[in-house]
Amino acid sequence: MLTSLPKIEDNLLNAVRLLCAIIFFYLIIILSYSYIPLPLILDIDMNNIRLLEYAGAIERQEVIDVRENSSLSLTNLIHQGSPYLGDPSTAPITIIDFSDFQCYLCARYVKATEPLIRDTYIETGKVVLVFKHLPNRGFDSLGASIAAQCANEQGKFWEFHNMLYENQKPIDSGWVNQENLKKFAAKINGLDIKKFNECLDNQKYKDFVEKDIDLGSSFGFQDTPSFVIVNSKDGSNPEVLKGAYPFPSFKAIIDKKLSEVQNSN
Amino acid sequence: MSYSLVNLLPLSFKLVFSHVFYIALTIAIALTFWIIFNLFEQLIFFWPVWVFYLPEDALLGFVVTNITAILLGILISLNIYVIRNSRLKITKSSLFSGTGLGILSSTCVSCSSIGFLLISTFGGLGIVISNFLSTYQLPLRLVSICILLFALYSVHKKIRDLCYRLS
Numbered sequence: 001m002l003t004s005l006p007k008i009e010d011n012l013l014n015a016v017r018l019l020c021a022i023i024f025f026y027l028i029i030i031l032s033y034s035y036i037p038l039p040l041i042l043d044i045d046m047n048n049i050r051l052l053e054y055a056g057a058i059e060r061q062e063v064i065d066v067r068e069n070s071s072l073s074l075t076n077l078i079h080q081g082s083p084y085l086g087d088p089s090t091a092p093i094t095i096i097d098f099s100d101f102q103c104y105l106c107a108r109y110v111k112a113t114e115p116l117i118r119d120t121y122i123e124t125g126k127v128v129l130v131f132k133h134l135p136n137r138g139f140d141s142l143g144a145s146i147a148a149q150c151a152n153e154q155g156k157f158w159e160f161h162n163m164l165y166e167n168q169k170p171i172d173s174g175w176v177n178q179e180n181l182k183k184f185a186a187k188i189n190g191l192d193i194k195k196f197n198e199c200l201d202n203q204k205y206k207d208f209v210e211k212d213i214d215l216g217s218s219f220g221f222q223d224t225p226s227f228v229i230v231n232s233k234d235g236s237n238p239e240v241l242k243g244a245y246p247f248p249s250f251k252a253i254i255d256k257k258l259s260e261v262q263n264s265n
Numbered sequence: 266m267s268y269s270l271v272n273l274l275p276l277s278f279k280l281v282f283s284h285v286f287y288i289a290l291t292i293a294i295a296l297t298f299w300i301i302f303n304l305f306e307q308l309i310f311f312w313p314v315w316v317f318y319l320p321e322d323a324l325l326g327f328v329v330t331n332i333t334a335i336l337l338g339i340l341i342s343l344n345i346y347v348i349r350n351s352r353l354k355i356t357k358s359s360l361f362s363g364t365g366l367g368i369l370s371s372t373c374v375s376c377s378s379i380g381f382l383l384i385s386t387f388g389g390l391g392i393v394i395s396n397f398l399s400t401y402q403l404p405l406r407l408v409s410i411c412i413l414l415f416a417l418y419s420v421h422k423k424i425r426d427l428c429y430r431l432s
Contacts, residue, residue, distance in 0.1 A: 104322070105307060112320040243307050246318040253313055 071215075072096065072228065072235025077130045081208060083148075083157035085118070086128035088232070092261040093127045093254055096228040098134040098216045101144040101164045102171045103224040105244040110165040116247040121254055128232060131161065133212040134224055138171040142209060147181040147196075149205035156191045163187065229253050231261060277424035278339075281346045290345065295338030302330040329406045336413040343420045350427065 071077075074094045078084060095117070099106040114129075121127035133148070135141030144164060151160035163184050169175035178200065185196045199205070216226070219240070227241040229250075237260070239253050281287050303309040308323055310316045319327055 108307075108320050108322055111322070112318070243310075245307075245310060246316050248314050248316045248318075249310055249312075 072230045072238065074128055074130070074232040074235075076235065080211075081149075081152075082130050082132060082212075083152045083161075084128050084130045085158060086122040087125050088128050090125040091122075091128040092232055093121075093257050094130055094230050094232045094235075095127055095250070095254075096130045096132055096230065098132045098212075098221055098224065098226040098228075100133075100135050100137045100141050100224045101148065101161075101176060102135075102138045102141045102168070104168065106225045107165045107168045109225050109244040110162070113245070113247050113250065117250055120247075120251070126258060127254060131157070132215060133209045134216040134221060134226070135209065135213070136216075136222075137224060140172050140174070140176045142206075143178060143181060143200075144176040145209045145212075146203055146205050147176075147185065147200050149208055150196050150199035151185060151188070151191060153199060153205075154191055154195065156188050159188050159191075160185065229257060231257070275421055275425075276428060277343060277421040280424060280428065281343055287342045287346060291338040291342040293338075294341050295334045298337045299331065299334040302334060303327075306330065326403065326406065329403065329410065333406065333410055333413065336410065336417065340413060340417050340420065343417070343424065347420060347423055347427070 071080075072094070074084075074088050074091070077094070077096065078088060097109075099109075117127065117129065122129055133145035135145040148157055148160050148164070151157050164176065167175070167184070174180065181200060182193070182197055185191055185200075186193050219226075219228070221242070223242045225244060227245070227250075229239045229241070231237050237257065239257070241249065241253070282291070300309060303317070306323060306326060308317060308319060308327065
């Protein structure tokens, strides 16, 4: 019995060494990220070709500085059909939120930070929140984004948005497959479910979501959620926040921009 | 007869942490890793303002990463003691694997650039890997704690054997 104990410890050590080697290999890949050319290796299906092309675009540095993009004015964003929250006629500041419905940090932002922004700035007419789709975290993310736009067509985007984040489950566990998206939609009061299902089945807003992905790609956004805070009038003076920042971070930037707008007026 | 709490500690702890230097080192290392873990977890921010916040969904992970950071502080201090006081080579594999796994499991892999790197390098397989790391974050952290506890036991044994050899 005594002689078997060292053997158990040896086996454990070997297992630990193997795990260490795997993690070391992984860390090497991360550290050498800048130097490895990124081939598009696997195309799982058409939905994910988008994902891989996006990744390739980041590597080829086909990104532009967000300051160079003039399409961020609030009028332009609303004209494009992006869902928004707030009063566009009064709000001098726009927050553009690039998110994925399967991203748990996006869910954290929606539950912990967005209500505070809504109460403090959106409902007081100081800020408009615009949602842009960046479904780059899972196979089912694109479908969820298309479904959300189908809900937006009937003016029920934010109800659908909140419902998805409240019921979020692990990525690609099937919680936002076609069937479940229709079940979520059926729970929303006032939503024409037949029209919604037709929109989803035809993937009516696929091009729209892909344009949002292109916009996020042009800014080099990889993380979700990512935010661009701009002047509503012309989309100028952008500030970028990448990650689920808490309310004080947004407050610092918004208050600064509000005073800048006030001073310029 | 008074019974001190110190008597409950293993010999290696009493030996190493009788020196203030190792207590300070433990605190410094634990604090460093605490900051790193919470940066990855997006609970600490240094720009535009210094903020630490703890949303409900992050509570359990926060407790686990605290334990991991403390274990790392203790473990690295003990290992430094062994290096300084003995010519024996220590097995670092379990220390590094526990550290690496702790850091790895602290990130929302799918939400960050790491997930993106996986996807862009491995394509569809990268999506599966990043989803696995995100979904099983908590079990991975618990595994890293087990690895660190095992490493702690190993180094405690080394220090104890060192003491017996010297006495």
